[in-house]
Amino acid sequence: MRRFRIALWGGLLGGFLGWLGTASGAWAQQLEFPRLSPKATVSQTIGLTTITITYSRPGVRGRTIWGDLVPYGQVWRTGANEATTIEFTDDVLVEGHRLPAGKYSLFTIPGEKEWTVIFNREWNLWGAFTYDQVKDKEVLRIQVRPQPAEYTEWLRFSFEDMTPASLQAPPDAARVVLQWERLRVGFTVQVEPQTTHAKVLAQCRSAIASLKADDWQTPVRCANYGLQNDVGTDEVAQWIEKSIAIQENASNLGLKARWLARAGRIDEAIRVAERAIQLGKARNQDVSALEKLVTEWKSRQGSK
16 A cells, blocks of 8 residues: 555656646746856947947867867857857948848858858857758858967957058948957958948938027038048038038138138138138137148149
């Protein structure tokens, strides 16, 4: 009888555990536990375009990485846990190839001398175990060469070599670099200037359309951007005049003088610049740069 009770209890317990396992899908809550490969995010803005990489950071932990833990010639999640993702807020060029704005999984096929980098529209994946099922959603493949690097215990993505490194222009490109163990591999992402210009001009049009009565600065800032980058040509003069109509000062008159000179109207540029210098000096403003321009323009006139 005792043996029967034990068998009966064991059967009931087994049945309960089986039922609990079946029902747990409905009851289980999403729980988060510490990971051996911690999650990380790195982001960079180029122009007005933001690039965001979300990935997990496995450690070397004394293991042989390349050709062993990460086999050559096989699709790799480029990290650990979920597939690494990369997101662009605007269209970009990757190694010269156009890639539409959006979020992508970032898979790679490592090799001893060459890697393949894959951008895939299907980004919500765990690892590369089912990659064959989403291969048809690939958008771009590029080939890059790995380089030796100083030892890095934890896999790391970074943005490097922002170009141009100039005081006259903001960067429009950067290299996305993966570094782990004693290897690094990267690719260049470029934001085309017209993408940035279009976003700036759209902001300017919206801001000027709802301009406050005493805001002369916003039209000047927008006109200055257009003049510096040779965009919005038809609107630059309108924005300058709008600023002057609100308040005539050295800033907007000086900008108008530069616009006139750019248009080849040197005589007018000199007259407007001299008025700007007069107003600037009356307010103890530094107008030395404008004075140098006037001297240059006058010498140009005298050489004719």
